Every structure is written in C-alpha cells, then in structure tokens.
Amino acid sequence: MNTQLVESIYQVIQSLSEEEKLLLEQKLYTNLPYPCEKEIISLAEVSNVFNFLKDEPDLYSLDDGKPI
Numbered sequence: 001m002n003t004q005l006v007e008s009i010y011q012v013i014q015s016l017s018e019e020e021k022l023l024l025e026q027k028l029y030t031n032l033p034y035p036c037e038k039e040i041i042s043l044a045e046v047s048n049v050f051n052f053l054k055d056e057p058d059l060y061s062l063d064d065g066k067p068i
Contacts, residue, residue, distance in 0.1 A: 016024065035043070044050060 013021070013024065
C-alpha cells in the first residue's frame with residue numbers, strides 16, 4: 001500500500017476550498033451505477049437481514065384479496 005501517496009492526496013483535499021471539495025465530490029460520486037434488481041436481491045439474501053421473518057406466522061396467502 002502506498003501510504004505516502006494516500007497521505008499526499010489527503011493533504012491536497014484538505015487544502016481545497018469548500019467549492020472545490022463539492023466539485024470533487026460530484027466528480028467522484030455522480031457516476032456510480034445503481035445496483036440492478038438482481039444485485040439487490042442477492043445482497044438481501046447474503047446479508048441475512050430478513051432472517052427474522054422466518055419466525056413470523058404466515059398471515060397471508062396467494063388466495064387472499066384481489067390480484068393487482
């Protein structure tokens with residue numbers, strides 16, 4: 001790892017004006033692609049964030065209500 005380069009970049013960023021920092025932030029973060037539906041589903045499955053639902057009772061079925 002090039003810690004000297006990272007430290008130099010950090011020092012340069014710290015020396016920027018607020019306007020320059022905002023411009024840099026726009027350049028760095030505006031071209032990030034949004035994840036697709038498949039990636040979001042995969043992330044939810046891998047992260048186990050919905051595991052608590054396994055213990056919940058099934059309140060609804062496919063036969064409930066009218067289809068949308």
